[in-house]
Amino acid sequence: MENQKIGCYICTGCGIGDLLDIKLLEDMATKESRIPVVRTHAFLCGEEGLTTIRHDMQNEAVNTVVIAACSPRVHVETFRQLEAPLLDRVNLREQVIWVQHLKEEDDKDVFEEDRQMAAEDYLRMGCAKVKKMDPPEPFDDPGLSKTIMVVGGGVSGLTAAKEAADTGYDVVLVEKDAELGGRVAQMLKVSPVKPPYDQLEQPPTAALIAAVEGHDKIKIYKKATIKETTGAPGLFDVKIEYGAGEYSTGEDSTGEDSTGEDYSTGEDSTGEDSTGEDSTGEDSTGENSERIGAIVVATGYTLYDETKLTHLGHGTSPDVITAWEFEQMAKAGNIVRKSDGQPAKRVAFSLCAGSRDVQHLEYCSGACCTYSMKQALYVTEQYEDASTFLIYQEIRTPGQMEDFYRKVQNEGGVFIKGDINKVASGSNGGLTVDINDKLLRTPESLDVDLLVLATGMMPNIDTTDPNQETDLSASDANSVLNLQYRQGPSLPLLKWGFPDSHYICFPYETRRTGIHAAGPVRRPMGISSSMTDATGAALKAIQTVESIGRGAAVHPRVGDLSYPSFRVDGCTQCKRCTEECPFGAINEDDKSNPLFNPTRCRRCGTCMGACPQKIISFSNYSVDMISTMFKECEIPEEDEEKPRILIFACENDAYPALDMIGHNRGILTPYIRVVPLRCMGSMNLVWVADAMSAGYDGVLLMGCRHGDDYQCHFVRGSALAETRLNKVAETLDRLQLESERVKMIEVNIMDSDILPDKINAFVDDLEAFGPNPFKEF
Amino acid sequence: MAYDLSFAKDVYENAEEGHWIKMCMQCGVCAGSCPLGPHWEFSPRQLFQMIRAGKAEEVLKSESMWMCVSCYHCMVRCPRGLPITHIVHGLARFAVEKKRADKDQVTRRFAKILWENMERGGRIGEMALTTKLYMVNGIPDGVKKGMEMKDQAMSMLKSGRLKMDPLHLSRIRGHAGFKAMLKKAREIEQKKRES
Ligand code: SF4
Ligand code: SF4
């Protein structure tokens, strides 16, 4: 940073002043690190402490603040108030004085010396770090749009569109069919979506469609497909091909303006006009381009193929039908045996038909318990002497649906836990269903008129086989969005083909920034949940366009203004960054150079870690910055027998876990030096080589769990770090060092109790190799 | 036919608190809570599902509902709020009404003796009750039991815990009123049954 003036503030509160030699720290900062303003204060986080710093910022032109006190994870807001252009924290409390406690067997002088050395090293690193930082300049673009595009006009999409528009955002709604409403609109009734949650209701779609079609902020494309989606959040350009004449604001299309008619606002088209091939005919199509800020994907679900359910009797008799067929039958007001048209008064429902079954869909489809209960009520409503049987594995009625479950029981629905062994045509025309009754613990045989299979849900997105693990870069000819991304046109999918990034930590977020999934395409769910979900996704989309408007990251580094820059002239076109970015943020230009899209970026630094040329860096985070930091630490001479272990800790999970050891006053070896990383993915192998040449005896990497049930905040960062590390043996061999000196472990935020042992085990292992021979250089 | 619901409907409508049975979600908390659980042939949970499955004979002839000691453990724990203890007693009574309950079932016999004894004097006449219970299996057996317990009986007599009233002649104050009250209760019950 130009005209940088650093102020270093050492807090003596919280026991820091009692346990460390503050004078020595001050001297070190002044003389060794050459910090012009160095002060101590007994209570930096208090108003008086802050005033001291503010005073220096005003009168001494201090523009970079180093706070040597508690963990960067506490008092975040306190120090943010200073509005310092650059600020960094040195963690003397949680990771020095709170984790080093004199044990009986320790020599007091040695113990104190070790602790002081750790404090000094952390301060050195802090001072070195800020010298390598520049204040981030937020990304801006005059073309940024805050319009939200919703793909899918079913109950989820309608809700998302309405909620976003009601909040004041322009919405573009794209529906592939000629009518809005999706599946729900085709239902007779729906399970309750409002209190007291025990009444069947009319499908909510009619009211939603009316609200959406009459909304002046919503533009609707029907019979539409998305030809391509180029650009990035805030700057998406979406080409929509739509059917003409399907919907108009009033007057019929005369053919003069083939684009103006198909969306409800009737405003002029904003993008390219239709190609106008055949603008008068009913079947003619138009094409339009929209500038979009964020996208909500609400494409719903497909039902599992019932013909695969022969074990549940499908195909044995026309009286074994799917729930969707039954719905249409009930809607026609005629619940009868399909075989002979006799009234169907005894109806059995086979729940989990194809769900929770390793042969079919391994997951619970979430809604079939509830919709089967709804359908049981249809029978009771039509026939006074109806008997309904719900054959289940477990009943899963999440949320308020428990009340509905009670209602159905009270109406006489009989629930039978068990497996269907055999379905055969009965003697008197109906069906005989043999059940292994797990409640009675006996085989039972049930005579019914109809057996309804409650088939499960599969996400309606770019995938063919949900059992097939989908490759991250899977391309798909039938892609919904047709993304023009280097990594392929499709959204990356989780295990069963759902395009989410993490159900619990980051709901609604796909692995493409600014594209949010809602409703059953995100995970299987019913109507009430879908409406809640769509509202959540709409909010998330709003958060996206607003954050991008400020040049800030949306998630998980909410508000981060920094983003990587590429010194392209040094690029060897190795493509590592474009391939490894977990979010597909980097395209390639015609010369195969990386073409970065700042608004797609989640600022993890995985690209920076991947780049062998070290040409990718953030203004406040770079390969050079981290190297300089750990090289600042004093490495004791070999004969002092004080090993040094460098720990790279993911700042999302591992670093807080280390802090928690301090909060619990646990013990950590004084030989470690911890450097937090944005994500393990940003770990550049150069650091390992540098650390070894600098004389560290070992390097321990602490990343999040990876694999199918990953916990990495950036999805693939820790997995990629592990892959890179496999190559490290090579580097170490070149240095003639044992490759076991570098190790990666998975650390969960809850691991503070086992972490000291894991670290100690590593230290013990290193002892076997003896000191790093590079120390002497 | 399995899961013929006519028996279930009969129970829902005619057994005391029977309509609650359809609300059972088969969680088994009652079975796990009952201190006598291991001694039951069918736990409340099982009984309720058997009723839905139409297993009338097995339910009505079962000894299970006679095992309840009215501790109310199950009832306070049932997540569905079923008044299980009352239902269980209701089922016992239902079995009597349907003439399926075993006449010699010990709980049934005890309940009958206890009730008759109480109705006679308006309160329990311990000496008469004990004598009657001792004699259920014949006089020699009763005499033998009486002899075994005579020391206890003597000290209870001395301390006034047992009243000398072998013929059960004592009556509570307002005995006529008590009788009238029971009569009225029976009438109400009858009316309820008829409607
Ligand atoms: S919702 Fe119910 S029926 Fe559907 S898969 Fe889950 S447990 Fe089975
Ligand atoms: S790897 Fe991370 S920092 Fe790099 S472009 Fe992708 S999201 Fe941004």
Ligand code: SF4
């Ligand atoms: S505790 Fe209640 S709900 Fe559970 S099995 Fe017993 S009666 Fe049924």
Ligand code: SF4
């Ligand atoms: S009240 Fe009866 S059934 Fe319920 S736990 Fe007690 S003994 Fe068992």
